[in-house]
Amino acid sequence: MKSLEIRDLTVALTESPDQPIVKGLSLTIKTGEVHAIMGPNGTGKSTLSKAIAGHPDYKVTSGDVLIDGVSVLEMEPDERARAGIFLAFQYPAEIPGVSIANFLRAAEQARLADGENVDAAAYYKRLYSKMDSLKIDRKFTSRSVNEGFSGGEKKRCEILQMAMLEPTFALMDETDSGLDIDALKIVAEGVNNLRGDNLGVMMITHYQRLLDYIVPDFVHVMYDGRIVKSGDKSLAIELEAKGYDWIKEEFATASA
Amino acid sequence: MTTVSASPFTGLDAERFATHLAQRSYLPAWWIAAKQEAWNEFNSLPMPSRKDEHWRFANLKGLALEDFQVPEDHSSLVPRLPDFPQASEIIFSNCQVVGRTGLPQELADQGVIFASLDEALRDHSDLMRKHFQRHPVQLGGQKFIALNVAFAASGTFLYVPKGVKVDLPFVVQHTLSGDRQSIFPHTIVVLEDQAEASLVEFFVSGDTKSQLASGVNDLHAGQNAKLTYVGAQNWSDDTLSFQANSIHAERDAHIQCLNVHLGGRQARHESHSRLAGPGSHCDMLALTVAKEAQEFDQRTLQTHQAPHTTSNLLYKNALIDTAKTIFSGLIVVDPDAQQTDAYQTNRNLLLSDKAEANSLPGLEIQANDVRCSHGATSGRVPPEQEFYLQSRGIDPAKAHELIVFGFFEEVLSRLDNEQLHTVLSDLIQSKFKKS
Structure with a gap:
């Protein structure tokens, strides 16, 4: 079992480090667990996931992020990825002219030692089988990464990458946004297939809807840069019924 | 008795030229x-000056020719030519033929000629004379063109008779080795x-000198002919390179030219296409790919001389380190060319803050019913693309390489020949490996 420990983490925009967005957040995710992070817009959920992945726009001003006790904060984004972190983007970038096949192959190659090469035949076999299970047309392999993809195609492509790269910890940022119910089911099934003892998931979502399909082990409510409430799946159901206002009030009372 | 200490260099001087000519007295008088x-x-033309618009932004000091000599021997070390299906190939090392595959009999029987200059001058002098420098390029580098002709x-010489279609490409490799050596390749395609x-x-280059x-x-492409020309330049990073490309298209001819520029300390490429026949x-x-201080x-120049002609220029530069590129292009549409x-x-992709891309696009339209456009863009690698690739474990250098290949794909994908696409991709990739 491995752990991703977020320890008293404070994050700000690199360009305005004095205005924290994530404010002393702590959370430990172990492999085998799925943690849902819910909360209203603007509470720092996306910032949290991008900062863990090493996005240059965000600066960790205090606290730490550790994998099995080893800090990742000094690592470049690519080193963090090779250390086992995967960020499924809310808005995946389009890379014109770079085919999905070449892109994923470069990502796999990056995980091999010097002098080793991706076995092309085995790679394509694996790629096609993952694509089939995510109901992605095999023709997509020659299409440019995310270019001209629909919202649903982009999200499925994120899950495809996750399936191929087999991270230890997946940070899924609003993976359900922009998906219709059929696409949502395919994506959820893809994630459920990857669930297991070797993967820890941090799943950011606005809506309880996703949690009907990917049932979390833990639910955390994030508000104003902190986790203000944690529970199990029933917390998500409560949020769905009552909205976020009671959390805000509770938090306001608590901090008053 | 006096001893004259000979300079180790026989430069590009009158004496050297006289020797060059004397050694070729067997060639046709023309x-x-x-x-x-x-x-x-060459001797009467001045070196390019700061006042010359044709050389705007260029490093004029880098053009000094004094130290170079005409090679007398060839190196035995010829880099391997990429292996891909071809009709026939000729390999030069410095100025000599060091390897070639015979022209398939079937093509020879149809009258196809694929020969070195000396062979062509011996066997097809009149045919070659008809097309040699028929439409010289005049974009500022006339002095260097003259130097080419003087020492070529x-x-x-590739000649394909009327109606003959050759599927596989003809391949030529020019190799240059040795310190301060020079080479003056001249290619005629009809x-x-x-x-x-x-x-x-x-x-x-066979070395890094x-x-x-x-x-x-x-x-030259005759009526309804279809010509593809690919030039892949990968001289040593300490080479002064000049290349002039003259393209002439007759009625309904279709020409595709692709130049890949990788090597050279300073490399200038002039290209003039003349759309001479309607359609x-x-x-x-x-x-x-420009890196370090290259x-x-x-x-x-795209000259439209006849109606219903089309031309499409797409030049893409990827700039790394402190490299510099200059693009200066002009479209001229003659009054008749409706x-x-x-x-x-x-399009310039800047992978470094210190790189410099200069762009001087231009139009000169004398007809009234035309569609012409020009555009130049320079941009940095979008940070979101960089982060996306890195977030998948790809290191920044490899991420840049992928982005450059993505940027180039729009051009490479226009090649019909898949194997050639791969060969050129590999060649471009080699530039990212050597450092």
Whole structure:
């Protein structure tokens, strides 16, 4: 079992480090667990996931992020990825002219030692089988990464990458946004297939809807840069019924 | 008795030229006369000056020719030519033929000629004379073209008779080795009416020494002919390179030209396409990877001389470190050339803050019913693309390489020949590996 420990983490925009967005957040995710992070817009959920992945726009001003006790904060984004972190983007970038096949192959190659090469035949076999299970047309392999993809195609492509790269910890940022119910089911099934003892998931979502399909082990409510409430799946159901206002009030009372 | 200590260098001087001519007395008189005339022209033309618009932004000091010499011998170390299906190939090392595959009998029987300059001058002098420098490029580098003609010894003549179609490409490799050596390749391609063929030329150095290369192409496509020309330049990073490319398209001819520029300390490429016959078309494509302190200087002219002609120029430069590129292009539409479609696009991808991309696009339209556009863009790698690739474990250098290949794919994908696409991709990739 491995752990991703977020320890008293404070994050700000690199360009305005004095205005924290994530404010002393702590959370430990172990492999085998799925943690849902819910909360209203603007509470720092996306910032949290991008900062863990090493996005240059965000600066960790205090606290730490550790994998099995080893800090990742000094690592470049690519080193963090090779250390086992995967960020499924809310808005995946389009890379014109770079085919999905070449892109994923470069990502796999990056995980091999010097002098080793991706076995092309085995790679394509694996790629096609993952694509089939995510109901992605095999023709997509020659299409440019995310270019001209629909919202649903982009999200499925994120899950495809996750399936191929087999991270230890997946940070899924609003993976359900922009998906219709059929696409949502395919994506959820893809994630459920990857669930297991070797993967820890941090799943950011606005809506309880996703949690009907990917049932979390833990639910955390994030508000104003902190986790203000944690529970199990029933917390998500409560949020769905009552909205976020009671959390805000509770938090306001608590901090008053 | 007095001893004269001979300089180790026989530069590009009158004595050296006299020797060059004397060694070639067996060649046709018109060829010798052309060389003499070119030598006179080379000497009478001034070096480019700061006032010369054709050389705006260029490093003029880098053009000094004093130290270079004409090679007398060839190196035995010839870099391996990429292996891909071809009709026939000729390999030059310095100025000599060091390898070739015979022309398939079937092509020879149809009258196809694929020969070194010396062979062509011996066996097809009149045919070659008809097309040699028929439409010289005049974009500022006339002095270097004259130097090419004066000293041209290596080069190729490809002639495809009327109606003959050759599927596989003809391949030429020019190799230059040795310190301060120079090379002057001259390529003449003539496709008669309805002929189809492609020629791929590789320009490579056998070592990393300081060298001089001045190459000239005369490309001619007859009526309804289809010509593809690919020039892949990968001289040493300490080479001064000059290349002039003349393209002439007759009625309904279709020409595709792609130049890949990788090597050279300072490399200038001039290309002039003339759409001389109605309905003719020319694609002018170029890909450049400029790194460290390299300078790539590209000057183009698309002349539309007849109605219903189309040309499409797309030059893409990727700039790394403190590299510099210059693109200066002009579209000229003659009064008669109605219904012309002409496009000129220069795109620069800057992978470093210190790189410099200069762009001087231009139009000169004298007809009133035409569609012409030009555009130039320069931009940094979008940070979201960089982060996306890195977030998948790809290191920044490899991420840049992928983004450059993505940027180039728009051009490479226009090649019909898949194997050639792979060969050129591999060649471009080698530039990212050497450092």
